[in-house]
Amino acid sequence: MRRIEIFDTTLRDGEQSPGVALNADEKLQIAHQLSKLGVNVLEAGFPIASPGDFEGVRRIAQEVRNVSVAALARANAKDIERAWEAISGAESPRIHTFIATSPIHMLYKLQKSPDDVLEQAIQAVRLAKSKVSDIEFSAEDASRSDVDFLAKVFSGVIQAGATVLNIPDTVGYATPEEYAAFLQSIMERTVGIEKVKVSVHCHNDLGLAVANSLAAVGVGVHQLECTVNGIGERAGNAALEELVMALHTRKDQFNVETSIVTAEIARTSQLVSRLTGMMIQHNKAIVGKNAFAHESGIHQDGMLKERSTYEIMSPSVIGIDVESIVLGKHSGRHAVQQRLTDLGLNLEEGRFEELFSRFKLLADRKKEVTTSDLFSLADEQKEKTDLINLDYLQVSSGTHLVPTATVGLMFQGQRLADAACGDGPVDAAFKAIDKVLGTQGKLIHYSLQALDGGEDAQGEVTVSVKFGENLVAGRGVSTDIIEASVRGYLQAVNRAFSRGWIEILEK
Numbered sequence: 001m002r003r004i005e006i007f008d009t010t011l012r013d014g015e016q017s018p019g020v021a022l023n024a025d026e027k028l029q030i031a032h033q034l035s036k037l038g039v040n041v042l043e044a045g046f047p048i049a050s051p052g053d054f055e056g057v058r059r060i061a062q063e064v065r066n067v068s069v070a071a072l073a074r075a076n077a078k079d080i081e082r083a084w085e086a087i088s089g090a091e092s093p094r095i096h097t098f099i100a101t102s103p104i105h106m107l108y109k110l111q112k113s114p115d116d117v118l119e120q121a122i123q124a125v126r127l128a129k130s131k132v133s134d135i136e137f138s139a140e141d142a143s144r145s146d147v148d149f150l151a152k153v154f155s156g157v158i159q160a161g162a163t164v165l166n167i168p169d170t171v172g173y174a175t176p177e178e179y180a181a182f183l184q185s186i187m188e189r190t191v192g193i194e195k196v197k198v199s200v201h202c203h204n205d206l207g208l209a210v211a212n213s214l215a216a217v218g219v220g221v222h223q224l225e226c227t228v229n230g231i232g233e234r235a236g237n238a239a240l241e242e243l244v245m246a247l248h249t250r251k252d253q254f255n256v257e258t259s260i261v262t263a264e265i266a267r268t269s270q271l272v273s274r275l276t277g278m279m280i281q282h283n284k285a286i287v288g289k290n291a292f293a294h295e296s297g298i299h300q301d302g303m304l305k306e307r308s309t310y311e312i313m314s315p316s317v318i319g320i321d322v323e324s325i326v327l328g329k330h331s332g333r334h335a336v337q338q339r340l341t342d343l344g345l346n347l348e349e350g351r352f353e354e355l356f357s358r359f360k361l362l363a364d365r366k367k368e369v370t371t372s373d374l375f376s377l378a379d380e381q382k383e384k385t386d387l388i389n390l391d392y393l394q395v396s397s398g399t400h401l402v403p404t405a406t407v408g409l410m411f412q413g414q415r416l417a418d419a420a421c422g423d424g425p426v427d428a429a430f431k432a433i434d435k436v437l438g439t440q441g442k443l444i445h446y447s448l449q450a451l452d453g454g455e456d457a458q459g460e461v462t463v464s465v466k467f468g469e470n471l472v473a474g475r476g477v478s479t480d481i482i483e484a485s486v487r488g489y490l491q492a493v494n495r496a497f498s499r500g501w502i503e504i505l506e507k
């Protein structure tokens, strides 16, 4: 059976989602999981974009194995040198360089003639080839480009040494049949196409990213670019889990296979959602909370008699374990440790004892400690490396009271505290944090939901906060929703601080 390669760009295109700002540690954590998931190529970032991006790519290239690591570069010498510097330590490095080829992009954005664009593309690939053998070339906005011009550019870059040609639908404008026909005619007109791999990269502006990618499989492309949970610029990219499970479940139609370990899909999806702060809609295909839930009586009856009446794939295939061991206040060290290992949550030495005592406190407050609870406890331990931490929180609010909050924070070994009033207790607490730190966050988005089902579920708060021009997301979990809100806000503050977007006033 023909093998389709999965090129994951969660850490590059996905990280460009508004509000997402991952630090190098978080990127590394996702990269390790992507390697476990079995992606063939992992696009780690855009090194020229910022020192933080560079550092994230460099560490992934050095530490993550069993996967090709790609770095993005515009078609110029500076970008390519920087990309190469970042990925030279990788097991199999790939430089991914691009330039726009559509009339609209060449005229307005690049302000260059088609001949200049062709020349620049060839020069860029030649330079990249002097550093590494694996070169991917993307024609940005390919789907709105002239077929003959595009074929000319592709023929030129193949001769210059490109090994993968990417034909993206950058603006999500294509429709499946049209896109397939377009790809076909490019492949017919490009000289040397049989020597290289052909790739597609589809955006979801019309909700067609997955459909367009699958149409491309039909005309024989070799590589699909996608992101976990479909995150990315604007409406996002083709969702990895949807592509993989469509190819897997309908092998009879597509006749291809991937190297993805499907049992890692759910775990990867949850990790990406947690670290990016981008929530997954409940009815999202494959990984949404309701994707395997059956509500109507008729459906439930059918399921009890025979699962295949309403179930086209089993949740266990994507790694949702229906019968996981229940952890509660009687669970011992060993059971908790074992469950953490099963979930791939390996804590640093010494951190386990702290987690275990937090686990005991939580088990006293709720009957069952779920997988989501464990992930949150583990996150909390990781957050201990944050520079600003919550020391204490005290709130008063009620029908006839002015909501007031006092917040104590630990920053550089100092205990800082202040109080503020607000429209409500959450607002008061956020204002108190800003007062303590001398920051000015503007809350753009706030949402609260139960971490998982059941009446004793923990509250999960996600926030997007704007500091100056920069938007950053944060997430907090607690049995107390005000505390969850404060933890979410503090995560956003920590992220903004580690990126140099805010300054903390010395007291």
Ligand SMILES: [Zn+2]
Binding pocket: 013, 170, 201, 203, 232, 233, 237
């Ligand atoms: Zn893209």
